[in-house]
Amino acid sequence: MSAKRKLTIGILAHVDAGKTSLTECLLHQAGATKAQGSVDKGSAITDGLALEKSRGISIKAASVNFSWKQTQFQLVDTPGHIDFAAEVDRSLSILDAVILVVSAKEGVQAHTLNLWENLKERNLPVIIFFNKIDRDGVFPEQVFNDFQKELGAKLFALNLPDLSDSQQIQVMPFEACRNHTDHAILDSSLENLAECDEAFLEKYLEGNIGEMSTILAQALPHIQNGSLHPVLFGSAKLGLGIYELLDQLEKLISTPQNYFCNPAAKVFKVEFHDKLGRLAYIKSYGGLLKTKDSIPSQEMGKEIKINQIFKAEAGGLEQVAELNQGEIGLITTSDIILAGDILGNEKLADSYSKISNAVLAVEVKAVEDKDYQKLGEALEILNLEDPILDFKWFKEDREFHIKILGPIQTEVLKDSLSQRWEIEAEFLPPKVIYKETPAQSAEGFVRYWMPKPCWAIMTFMIEPGEAGSGVNFENKVRTSDISQKYINEVKRAIPWTLKQGLHGYEVTDIKITLIKGEEHNVHSNPGDFLLATPMGIMRGLENAGTDLLEPMYAFEIKAHQDYLGSVSSDLSQMRATLESPLFDGEFFILKGRVAVAEAMDYAIQFSATTSGKGRLKLSLDGYEKTTLTEEKIRPYKGVSPLDESQWILHMRGAFKADERMMG
Structure with missing residues (x-):
């Protein structure tokens, strides 16, 4: 090593x-x-x-x-x-x-x-x-x-720029700045250190700061602890x-300590190589990883075998036999590994908030019909490389749908399809991804007992949840009425049941309670409850009705005061809610909230309004109820559980619809 x-x-x-x-x-x-x-x-x-x-x-x-x-x-x-x-x-x-x-x-x-x-x-x-x-x-x-x-x-400058001669721009190391401590950058740095370090504060107040190398040594622990x-x-x-x-x-930078004795790794990127095929970028957090080793995939719930290991050097990929803890490598495996997967049994999941939140959806079409199948396969590969696309292939409707973060991404995807696969594709205008939530409380009853052998009878209580609460399930049925193995199937069915609600959007902020039900000691099997759960929950949603939730942006704008009137006017036309502006010299800072649907193209408009000299920060800021209009409704993709006879046939395999409804 x-x-x-x-x-x-x-x-x-x-x-x-x-x-x-x-x-x-x-x-x-x-x-x-x-x-x-x-x-x-x-x-x-x-x-x-x-x-x-x-x-x-x-x-x-x-x-x-x-x-x-x-x-x-x-x-x-x-x-x-x-x-x-x-x-x-x-x-x-x-x-x-x-x-x-x-x-x-x-x-x-x-x-x-x-x-x-x-x-x-x-x-x-x-x-x-x-x-x-x-x-x-x-x-x-x-x-x-x-x-x-x-x-x-609180910043601490480790060097000082010297721009006095435009033909000979220089930077001076901190240790050489003894005669420049009155420079605004150094003065502010020393003041910041004084606020963190009492010993230095006394010297600073006395005007006797000492040698620059000594100051640097005093600053080091405060830099390392993040002050x-x-x-x-x-x-x-x-x-x-x-x-x-x-x-x-x-x-x-201190040496990290977050390593384990047992093999463990995090997959942070997947890409396709012309010769090597699918490559997974991993960072090892545990014991030695070697070629031909098997290691559990937490995403797939099974062991995967590492076929080859590479390291990325400046001259290209270099094949190696093993990967030590703390090292980044690229592995090949026969399994479809995904970015974000954890390899091994350790807890390495990332629970921090994301910069990226996809709230726009686009439909992708092949310009030439002969490329339809090829386009679907290419989008599946792009989705493996970037799971945020959340690619859906609705085969009955011959439609491809993906989620995006912004318009530049669609341009790049279009170029990528053309250059990598020689497919000309068009991207329809992006649409906002709404969500649904129950409008009121209601029950949903399902009785699946024909044609035998099958038996699953359940009553669900559907209730609105608190904003931001997601999906909550509770079982109040005794195990003497429905066995735990069947309850497990109910739980398994809930996430994909809620992928599409009454208006075609994912259902959230919902409480689902199984309040009554029964199994049959001869005719029941786990698949019956997996099949019946969507029918019962969707029936409950139909009885309750659903409200539409639209994504909201929080915005922060900084620009010259000359633009305040025109920017405020633009925001008012978008029905944004505005806080009182703050003023900083010749600039104003304006914060507020606006619907994503209203602000989709605002970055372009803002740049034009401020002649490219303003700053606009948009960040996803939750969801709010909005009015339901015809253009916001999406048709249900695949077979709806509300069409019970067709749903039963579909689930029993009499005909095939989009298998991703089961994903």
């Missing part, structure tokens, strides 16, 4: 902050690449997709290894565009620390706020890299102060601050 410790570092940023360029600099500085890759030239190591090269943006998370001093780094470059935030969510779950890249020119942007909130929740160590200090019109003091003010963070957040200024374009960033990653 290598003597070097292993750290998994993620690079996160708002789109176009220079994240992938910084990754290429780190790889080159560390000696992992002979020539530095370029996003503009399409030669970036971590932008492997043709789409990424042509568009100049990261679409998929990419992992690559390099060494620096006594540490083996596993660097994960993530997409910066909000439409690909699901890739960021999956990557965050396996990181030991993060480099948060912020453009010194644009400052704190909308997605920076999303990322910061998620990083704080996870309590991940963060080094902030203010990039692009070589750009015209950069004011380092302002971006430093804005970050502190807007994100509520202070370290900052480096630099330019990926000019290679400034890169060596210092590598050194600080080595010094500041």
Whole structure:
């Protein structure tokens, strides 16, 4: 086993902050690449997709290894565009620390706020890299102060930018800044340290702060416990601050302790390779994983066999025989492994809130009818790579439906289908994904006893649940009336029963109680209760009626006061609820809530209204009841349990409908 410790570092940023360029600099500085890759030239190591090269943006998370001093780094470059935030969510779950890249020119942007909130929740160590200090019109003091003010963070600068000569931009290491302690950035950093450290506070108040190296040593424990957040200024374009960033990653990030004795791993990404087929990116959290080993999949509920193991090096994939704890690798297996799966028996599930929430649905169609089957198979592969798509293939209706995060994602999917499979596809305009909830309490009765042999009789009480409560089931029937093995089938049927309600949407905020029922000691079998449960619950929903719930955005806007009137007018037309604006110098900050249906295209409108100079942050903020109109109703896909005779035939296999209704 290598003597070097292993750290998994993620690079996160708002789109176009220079994240992938910084990754290429780190790889080159560390000696992992002979020539530095370029996003503009399409030669970036971590932008492997043709789409990424042509568009100049990261679409998929990419992992690559390099060494620096006594540490083996596993660097994960993530997409910066909000439409690909699901890739960021999956990557965050396996990181030991993060480099948060912020453009010194644009400052704190909308997605920076999303990322910061998620990083704080996870309590991940963060080094902030203010990039692009070589750009015209950069004011380092302002971006430093804005970050502190807007994100509520105490920053500590580990170097100082010197922009006095535009032809010779430099960065000074902290230890060399003894004559610059009155600089606004250093003064603020020292003040932040004084607030965290009583011993330093006394010296600070006396004006006797001592040697810079001593101050740095005093700051170190406060950086490591998260009281202070370290900052480096630099330019990926000019290679400034890169060596210092590598050194600080080595010094500041502690070795993780969250490992187990037994084999355990987390699958954070799945992709298809031209020659190797399906590859699963995993991080090992336990004992040695070797080729030909078998390990339990918690998602599939069975053992899977590891056929091959690879590591991602700067020169490409390198086959290895084993994977040690803390290491990232790629495995091949005969089973259909999914992103988010946990391998082994340890508890590694990620319970943190997500940046990505899909609230838009689109239908995908093949331009040429001959590509219908091929398109379905391609979308199944894309769904394995990105489960947030939640792909549904309704074979009776010959329809493909997916969920998306935004319009850029559909453009990329369209390009991907064309380039990878030579399929021309069209994406119909996105529609909002509503939810349903019972309008009142009602009973649902089902008696399934013909044609024999079968017997399942049940009465369900359907009630509205508290907002945000999800689905709750309670059984009040004695085991002498219905055995526990049959109750287990009832529980198993509930999640897919509620995938479509009366108006075609998932049912939530519902309480289901089994209040009466009986089995037959000869004729009953588990399949009877699995078949009957949807009929009883849907009958109860029909009797109760359902209200429609629409997804809501919370928004936060920052722009110049000149735009306040026009922005407020736009929001009023969208029937948004607004808080009173706050004023910060020449800028206003406006918060409120608006329906997703109203704000689907608002980002484009907002950019036009503010000439691209405002900041708009939208985040999913629960659901609210809305009026039911004809255009919001979706037809039921597949066979409805309310059509009882057809449902029984379908479930008994007399004819086949969409098997995903059983998924």
